[in-house]
Amino acid sequence: MNAKGKVIKYGNNVDTDVIIPARYLNTSDPAELASHCMEDLDAGFISKVKKGDVMVAGKNFGCGSSREHAPISIKASGISCVIAETFARIFYRNSINIGLPIIECPEAAIDIKDSDEVEIDFDKGSIKNLTTGKAYQGQPFPEFMQEIISADGLINYIKKTK
Numbered sequence: 001m002n003a004k005g006k007v008i009k010y011g012n013n014v015d016t017d018v019i020i021p022a023r024y025l026n027t028s029d030p031a032e033l034a035s036h037c038m039e040d041l042d043a044g045f046i047s048k049v050k051k052g053d054v055m056v057a058g059k060n061f062g063c064g065s066s067r068e069h070a071p072i073s074i075k076a077s078g079i080s081c082v083i084a085e086t087f088a089r090i091f092y093r094n095s096i097n098i099g100l101p102i103i104e105c106p107e108a109a110i111d112i113k114d115s116d117e118v119e120i121d122f123d124k125g126s127i128k129n130l131t132t133g134k135a136y137q138g139q140p141f142p143e144f145m146q147e148i149i150s151a152d153g154l155i156n157y158i159k160k161t162k
Contacts, residue, residue, distance in 0.1 A: 001122040001146060003080035003101060004130075005052035009114040014041065014057050015064030016091065020073040028069070030076035037073040051078035054120070056112050058084065062091025071095040081120050083127060083138070085109040096145055099153035103127065105138030122146060 018041040020033055027033065038045035055074065061084035062070060071094050074082060082095070085106040095102045101122055108127045112118060116131040125140030141149065151157035 012058035034076035108136035
C-alpha cells in the first residue's frame with residue numbers, strides 16, 4: 001500500500017472537536033462530515049484539500065472525544081494518510097477501524113512542511129519527502145492492520161473473511 005500527495009500541516013493537540021465540530025455529529029454521512037472537516041481550525045481546508053493529499057501534525061493528534069466521526073471526516077475529505085508525531089490512542093484505533101491510514105513518525109512530522117509532496121510506503125513504514133528528498137522511517141503496520149485498511153475498514157474486513 002502506498003500514498004502520495006501534497007501536505008496540509010497542523011500543530012500539536014489537534015482534537016476531535018476541531019477535526020469535526022460537535023454541531024455536525026447529528027449525521028454519519030461521510031460526505032456531509034467531510035464538508036465540515038477542520039472548519040473551526042482551518043476554514044479553508046475543504047476548499048484546498050485534494051484527493052490523495054496527506055495531513056501532517058504534531059503531538060497528540062486526535063485527542064479529545066472518542067468519536068469515529070473525526071477519522072471518517074478526514075478520510076472522506078480526500079486525505080490519503082495522516083502522519084503525526086503521536087496520536088491519541090482512541091483516534092489511532094478508530095482510524096484503523098474505518099480504514100484511514102495513519103503513521104507515527106516524529107522526525108517526519110517535525111521536518112515536513114506545509115505544501116511539500118510526500119510519498120508513503122505502508123508496507124515498509126517509509127516516508128519520503130519528494131520536495132526535499134529526505135527519507136524517514138516510521139513504524140510499518142502489521143499485516144493484519146494492512147488488511148483492515150485495504151478492506152476499507154474493520155467491518156468490510158470481517159465481511160470479507162467470513
